[in-house]
Amino acid sequence: MKRLVVVLLTISGLVLARPTSVLAVRDLDDGGFPHLNHIRIFRNVPAQVAVGTWITVGGGWAAANSDLRTRFENSVSVTMTLDGVPQTVFTVENGSVTPDGCTLYLVDYEFLHPPLAPGNHQAIETWTASADVADAPPGGAGNCFGDSMRAGDTRVFGRTITVTAPLS
Numbered sequence: 001m002k003r004l005v006v007v008l009l010t011i012s013g014l015v016l017a018r019p020t021s022v023l024a025v026r027d028l029d030d031g032g033f034p035h036l037n038h039i040r041i042f043r044n045v046p047a048q049v050a051v052g053t054w055i056t057v058g059g060g061w062a063a064a065n066s067d068l069r070t071r072f073e074n075s076v077s078v079t080m081t082l083d084g085v086p087q088t089v090f091t092v093e094n095g096s097v098t099p100d101g102c103t104l105y106l107v108d109y110e111f112l113h114p115p116l117a118p119g120n121h122q123a124i125e126t127w128t129a130s131a132d133v134a135d136a137p138p139g140g141a142g143n144c145f146g147d148s149m150r151a152g153d154t155r156v157f158g159r160t161i162t163v164t165a166p167l168s
């Protein structure tokens with residue numbers, strides 16, 4: 001199974017050999033691998049996928065350096081569910097530079113799921129911090145950063161996934 005995940009992620013462009021722009025993160029099928037759709041949990045609109053399509057669902061944290069990213073990974077428990085069923089979560093680490101010059105060290109939490117039945121489905125991602133974490137050193141947030149979590153904080157993100165007959 002792990003090999004299948006690596007192959008699918010490589011084909012879909014989620015395993016990257018070099019940093020890419022944050023804007024290059026895809027949401028829905030771009031035609032590169034027509035039976036795998038990528039759904040970002042942080043978007044406010046329902047995701048629409050066709051019947052018979054595998055999905056990856058994910059969302060993550062960006063930090064100003066790799067040490068802060070590692071601290072987040074070690075201090076925040078991330079769980080994900082689909083229609084209330086816990087999913088096996090894997091991480092994808094990546095570096096990126098935004099158009100305004102901010103260097104980001106990203107960790108994305110994702111799950112891979114086989115095709116869903118037609119209708120609406122709910123993906124939930126929950127973060128629970130066991131220690132204080134921040135995405136930038138004190139006084140170093142600038143215009144790129146400024147997010148933090150305190151020990152004991154919990155954040156819940158959700159997105160509706162609508163599965164429909166193939167689009168013509």
